[in-house]
Amino acid sequence: MSETKGLTRQQMADRVAWEFQDGWIVNLGVGIPTMCSNTDIGDRAITYHSENGVIGYGPVAPAGEEDLNLVNAGGQNVTLKPGAAVVHHADSFGVIRGGHIDATVMGAYQVAMTGDFANWKLKGQKGGGIGGAMDLAACAKRVFIILEHVTRDGSPRLVPACDLPVTARGVVTLVMTNYGLFEPTGDGFRLREIAPGLTVEEIRAATGGTLRVADGLRPVTMGT
Template structure:
């Protein structure tokens, strides 16, 4: 990941996390999304939910202070905030299917401008890794995706249509990449923020669907 252009992994997570609204219940998926719980979002009051039944967790536990029986979706040892609760898996997915999650943030291989995304199966693969992604994608109020804008060979991960098997259709509201923040509009992607050091033209060339930009396009604010 290092060496690629634009934002690093934590900065991509920060970009997504800064779109959370006060009072939201937020579910974070494996990989870069789990880094959203490290983002300083000031006074914003967020409840982090993990699919394994943890409601109200905080940052990753400091070295030596881990509870080995307390993990987030990625298996990292996390801490609990005051007010936290633990439920079993059926209740945890009842929270998900019941529409009690304001946003789920997930990684993906591809996302389409129609709001489809693919994150469980590679081309030609037998089986795959679904985890809780299909439940979350189908039932959370919003889906945010964090992914590298391009593949290792330079192909775009933001496409007109996914060519991998999808996880859900028409559900993605926002996409944070190393190049900026994008909204699938059905016809293309609307860029809301641009990463420092990039131009709209080079992002357009690296995007597999029509790209439009908001007026007075803001540059992504970096922490620190």
């Protein structure tokens, strides 16, 4: 499959960010999810939350303007929005465990048709670091996952059932890959939006689980 097909990582993050609604508190996990804070989604007031205690941050800081004391979950230097707060780690987790996170965006190694996902340990890996993922998966109102559609060796990441240690079961509400926007339905993945340059047949061949096409399938669309 041509490398020119599909979405860039920033485009994947942009599309997910357009799901955020005015007034939401959104947790952004390590990796591609952190790029959501770079997205201009108009006048919607979004409070970005990081487990390390930075609440109300904005885009990644431009080169030369970094504050080394301000980092997101991925260790990137970020900017602060008016009204932002830097709180104790325990207080940050209090926001999560109190059910105040409207959506969490996380990366993953695999997502299953049932909405299970695995993001903390690979096969053969000793140990692993589940971090705050278990708290977020259990307590956030919505779980959005961003990941590459296939592994480096071409194996599917959207699978019938996870064969890696599962982080949480049945919680994923939306999946964004470089191939399109999907919803786990329990017995498959519904393709809602398709990335440029790809066909449904190509996506089906690269998907481990059953692929269903939504009525009114459209190209990946940024904005309202």
